[in-house]
Amino acid sequence: MARLLLIKSISFTLFFCAAYLLTGQTADSFPPPLHIPVNARYATSDHLGNIYVINARHDIEKYAPSGRLVSQYSTTRLGVPTYIDATNPLKIAVWYPSYGSIVLLDRTMTELGVLNLIDAGFPEVRVVAASQDGNFWLYDELAFKLRKVSADGTPLFESPSLQQTLEHRPVPTAIRDDGNRVFMSDTVQGLLLFDVYAQYQRTVLHQQFNDFQIIGNNVVYLDAGLLKGIDLRTFQTVSRALPAGLHVTPGKIWLTTRYLMAQEGAALSVFSLRPRE
Numbered sequence: 001m002a003r004l005l006l007i008k009s010i011s012f013t014l015f016f017c018a019a020y021l022l023t024g025q026t027a028d029s030f031p032p033p034l035h036i037p038v039n040a041r042y043a044t045s046d047h048l049g050n051i052y053v054i055n056a057r058h059d060i061e062k063y064a065p066s067g068r069l070v071s072q073y074s075t076t077r078l079g080v081p082t083y084i085d086a087t088n089p090l091k092i093a094v095w096y097p098s099y100g101s102i103v104l105l106d107r108t109m110t111e112l113g114v115l116n117l118i119d120a121g122f123p124e125v126r127v128v129a130a131s132q133d134g135n136f137w138l139y140d141e142l143a144f145k146l147r148k149v150s151a152d153g154t155p156l157f158e159s160p161s162l163q164q165t166l167e168h169r170p171v172p173t174a175i176r177d178d179g180n181r182v183f184m185s186d187t188v189q190g191l192l193l194f195d196v197y198a199q200y201q202r203t204v205l206h207q208q209f210n211d212f213q214i215i216g217n218n219v220v221y222l223d224a225g226l227l228k229g230i231d232l233r234t235f236q237t238v239s240r241a242l243p244a245g246l247h248v249t250p251g252k253i254w255l256t257t258r259y260l261m262a263q264e265g266a267a268l269s270v271f272s273l274r275p276r277e
Contacts, residue, residue, distance in 0.1 A: 030243045030260070030271045030272070031271065031272050031274075033243065033269040033270055033271045034066075034067045034269070034270040035067070035264075035267040035268070035269055035270075036051070036053075036063055036067045036267060036268040036270065037266060037267050038053055038055055038061065038267070038268050039055060039056040039263070039266065040053045040054065040055060040252065040261075040263050040268045041053075041054045041055065041056060041058075041252075042054040042081075042082065042083060042084060042254070043254045043261045043263075043268060044084050044085070044086055044254060044256050044261075045086060045256045045257075045258050045259050045261075046086035046087075046088075046089040046092075047089070047257065047258065048065070048089055049064075049065035049258060050062060050063065050064060050065065050070070050086070050089060051063040051064075051065070051067075051259070051261070051268075051270060052084045052086050052092065053268065054081050054082070054084065057074070058074065058080050058081060059072055059073065059074040060072065060073040060074065060081065060084065060092075060094055060105070060109065062092075062109055067270070070109075071108050071109040072109060073094075073103075073105055073109040073110075073111065075103070075111075078096035078098070078099045078101050078103065078114075079096050079097075079098030079099050080096070080098065081094050081095060081096050081103075082095055082096075082097055083095040083128070085128070085129055085130040087129075087130040087131075087132065087177070088130060088134060089107055090106060090107050091104055091105070091106065091112065091130075091134065091151075092104070092105040092106075092107075092109070093105075093128070093130050093136070095128050097125075099116070099118070100116060100117040100118040100122070100123065100125060101114050101115065101116045101117065101118075102114070102115040102117070102128060102136065104151065113151070115136070115149075115151060115152065115153055116153070117138065117149075117153065119153070120149065120152075120153025120154075121153075121155075122138060122140050122142075122147070122149075122153075123142070124140070124141035124142045125138045125139065125140065125141065126139050126141055126171075126172055127139050127172050127173065127174060127175055127184075128175070129174070129175035129176065129177060130177070131148060131177045131182075131196075132177050132178070132179040134151065135148055135149060135150050135151065135156060136148070136149050136150075136151070137175045137177060137182060137198075138175075139170070139172045139175070139184065140158075143158075143161060144161045144162045144163035144164075144169060144170070145158045145159045145160070145161060145162065145198075146158070146159040146162065146175075146182070146184060146194055146198050146200075147159075147198065148197075148198055157196075157197045157198040158198050159194065159198045159199060159200055160199075160200070162200065165200055166189060166192075166200075166203075167189065168188045168189055169188070170184070170186045170188060170189065170192070171186060171187045171188050172184050172185060172186050172187075173185045173186075173187055173209065173210050173211065174209070174210070174211050174212060176212065176213065176214050177196075178214045180196065181193060181194070181195065181196070181214075182194040182195070182196060182198070183204075183212070183214060183219070185208070185209040185210070185211070185212055186208070187208050187210075188208075189203055189206065190203050190204075190205045190206040190207050190208060191203065191204050191205040191207065191209065191212070191219060192204070204232060205219065205230065205232075205235075207230075209221045211254075211255065212255075213255055213256060213257050214257075215229070215257050217231060217232050217233050218230060218231055218232065219232060220255065221255065222253060222255055225241075225242055226239045226240065226241060226242065227239070227240040227241075227242060227255070227260065228240075242260070243260075243269075243271055246262060246264070246269070247264050247265070248262045248263065248264065249262075249263040249264065249265070257273075258272070258273060258274070259271060259272060259273060260273060
């Protein structure tokens with residue numbers, strides 16, 4: 001029952017955020033931002049509003065929705081982290097591409113374990129993502145397959161070779177799992193749709209994204225200084241101006257299902273995608 005209530009709460013939150021995104025058209029409609037004094041190399045959040053940052057020293061930091069530093073994790077044995085997946089706030093995944101490793105952290109940022117994809121038989125992986133059921137998605141560069149593996153690296157599902165299925169060999173940049181569907185952005189062909197068993201369904205958008213979020217039935221992304229949303233049912237596109245006066249450090253702006261975050265000088269500015277109360 002508790003899990004069902006949590007799923008309903010998350011679904012309502014995503015619908016609420018999508019509705020706000022599609023109706024808030026002006027740059028001054030964002031609530032005042034939260035400023036966190038950190039030099040972020042990467043930032044994301046979970047559905048509870050906690051914020052996760054890779055700082056300039058390659059440490060992983062967790063901040064409460066208030067901006068208070070809660071906990072921290074660091075390791076020097078796996079190289080430089082480049083990505084955090086906080087889909088499950090009780091099992092945070094941190095990607096260390098140089099060693100092909102995913103570090104799993106609990107809510108206190110204590111290490112739960114390390115999944116080494118090279119040892120698991122996947123030496124060439126471009127992107128990884130957590131699935132809604134606690135497993136992981138990865139794109140296998142050698143086999144040209146989208147794969148789902150367990151937390152110990154056991155293969156669960158895989159697509160056919162996408163090099164043969166699609167017109168061009170994919171060059172993916174991000175994977176998103178919304179619980180019922182899996183999306184992969186491809187810089188060559190656009191937004192690819194898979195089922196939860198890794199089977200390719202169709203190319204839903206012939207538009208390229210470096211990164212994106214799925215909020216309700218909308219794909220949301222940043223493009224040319226705008227926050228854009230495409231309804232995957234009607235394919236209607238809406239745009240929303242970014243916050244007025246935003247001065248983004250080049251390459252340091254991130255979108256989650258809850259926040260728009262940007263590095264401005266020595267601080268990370270966090271703008272809520274929810275309307276003012």
